[in-house]
Amino acid sequence: MDRDTGARAVLVAAMASGQGKTSVTAALARKLLRQGLRVRVFKCGPDFIDPMLLERASGAPVHTLDLWMVGIDECRRHLHDAARETDAILIEGVMGLYDGSPSAADLAREFGVPVLAVIDASAMAQTTGAVARGLRDYGPVDLAGVVANRVAGERHAGMVASSLRDIPLVGWLPRQERPLPERHLGLVLPDEVEGLEALLDKLADELHFNDKAWKALPVLAQSAPEWQDVEPVLEGRTVAIARDAAFCFLYPANLDLLEKMGASLRYFSPLADEPVPGDADAVFLPGGYPELHCEALAQAAHWQASIRDAHARSTPILAECGGMMAVAEGLTDKDGKRWPMAGLLPGEVRMQPRLGGLGAQAMPTAQGPLRGHTFHYSHFDTPAPAQAHAVKTSTGSEGEAQYRVGSLTASYFHAYFPSNPPAVAALLGGAAP
Template identity: 70%
Template sequence: MVSTLQNGARMVLVAAVSSGQGKTTVTAALARSLVRRGQRVRVFKCGPDFIDPMLLERACGAPVHTLDLWMVGRDECRRRLAEAAREADAVLVEGVMGLYDGTPSAADLANEFGIPVLAVIDASAMAQTAGAVARGLRDYGPVQLAGVIANRIASPGHAQMVAGSLRDIPLIGSLNRQAASLPERHLGLVLPGEQPQIDAYLDALADALQLDAAAWDALPLTAPEAQDGPAIAPALAGKTVAIARDAAFAFLYPANLDTLRILGARLSYFSPLADEALPPDADAVYLPGGYPELHGEALSQAARWRASIRAAHAAGLPILAECGGMIALADELTDPDGRCWPMAGLLPGAVTMGTRLAGLGAQALATPDGTLRGHTFHYSRLETPVAPSRYTVRNTSGTQGEAVYELGSLTASYFHGYFASNPQAVARLLTRAAP
């Protein structure tokens, strides 16, 4: 149920015809612009993603959660949106790929919760045709279209031509061509924390965004209604979960950390890149994904970290390693430049970085406590003599997905779990004793 109560927020889903149109840039520019107007802004990202949310968090100053009808679920998406509408003046949801791409799509999300769509149109090689694109995006589904932000505009005259072509659709803003752009690498943008000028870049984007304040303020206030979620038993009460967190292990859903806290766990962070040993009071270890392939030399020389994770494994501490976390536990890693580095050596085998995607998409892991949903996205391959204990299943094809390896108290896979989809399954993984 969606109502337009005065205590709601202006809520839009930022979408486009395809990837590469500038959705992230426009969402970041709009978020920073509204923050500078004194508004409270919350931003969400549609679909599995770790890197874009880091940029959007920097732009709005608040954690950026994932919305996905399959992975997160309708009820949890509704609760997140309702909470954001209570706390914020504006709620922005960045779409994924093209508006109608995927199952479920960003359009499905918008229609499920009555969120108006704000279409980003790359107008760099068009003018009046922008109107046809906007109408196609609106009518194909259809979706409720709030308006358009024209990206990569060449001049005020160009913006006027685009505005005229939209007819009954408002041009809410425009963004000119940017001389500077954020650097990218194989998994997406370079992490914002690695860019000292990131705030200056975001401020420049906000300065460049020509926002029609009257058109924005005319958008309706939306307040989704949601019930409280089911009670979660504190299965990790009294337990300390040690979590690797640095530039090599940065791919963490905020909801995963929230889920661990709701399960009763105390979270303790450490940095393998800084050669920090596991916290001495750790009862379990969570090694999330990230960019270990960019830090092979430092990880290979991190003697304290490597000794401590080996000792933890020998002592039977449960270790959950996802993607980059698993890579760091292999015998060796060959980085994108072809250099080979010794890793921690808990999982026999070698990881080699490739230039093509080796795994992509939503997947599910069957557990004794039900299905844990998540996704995979990686360019590397693991060659190991260890036989998988099981495999994930791809959504929606139902075909075999990523291998899951269980070696002593270690559970490792390229699969990134979304912990809130099954907290009890996660609790079991983090208390799993060696067989």
């Protein structure tokens, strides 16, 4: 494919979860990349797992776009920066096209990005057209076309194409003998998928895609306001960040902000029993999957001793969701077995089959609300009083509790740091809390 001036963009959406948005987005990203285009992928809505896989598919970091959590101005800057630097922009939607407030459709309309609808055609043919027209007209949105997923073959694809009438069938993907596996919080971690690169290449190879339809898309605008300056309030401070398969839920924008605020980032692995770096001025324990690594964390004596020492020295520690679970007294896994954790926070975490929390929330701070979200399958029973509670954006009711024990701040709440840099600086010791 010849490279044109400017970037074309689409929002890859569907009528519901489970239609194959991530598979199609990954396949298209890899296909365009192999054609020599510079590709940038974004994820609509709070998510950690899908962006990891899409980063592997596209070869570039995947940032979050969310009109509420990220904000319209920062979303616009991310998009327009990408438009200046790349040839193709893919935005993977969240849930169904019109689900949530704001929805993926709202994002598409805000920035004039056409929608590419992924429709699971495995159990239908002509009805695909009715679904596509409903997705287009309900909002409405600018529908660039349809990618039919789990198609039986050329004849099936032809029936789907005929049903779409005035909507183009931009592509189709056959049923996969080896689909991308799933876990309760999305896709499994990319490093856990054996032969992932070959799987992504196979998806790209099997994606029947209309290059002419892609080149007919309009070029995204490239003008945008300048990024706001961030005060270097963490200048000279070292922030130690846990980063491994148990602590992997890290927004790239959060790390970018810490560096813009002047922090030096040092990564360590509790799973590998690596201690908190001795020169750390603050510690960030992000979310992840500690419940899948209970035995390793329980036996990580150096890690546990080092986080206790950091706490005893009053080093600021921010523990989010999985990070909080790892510093509780104990964690009971899905099989009912209890494992001792670091014990900075009194109480017990127990895994459960049903959701314990879901949705966008805002945590009040002395510097104003810090925006973010929650998503967890565990319950925390603690005698520690809550220092504050987040507010659910959907209802205005009480959300996740935030606990303070000495220099430790812990919650199930996942913060999007750029929504309130002063609050994040305060949590990490850069200003008075």
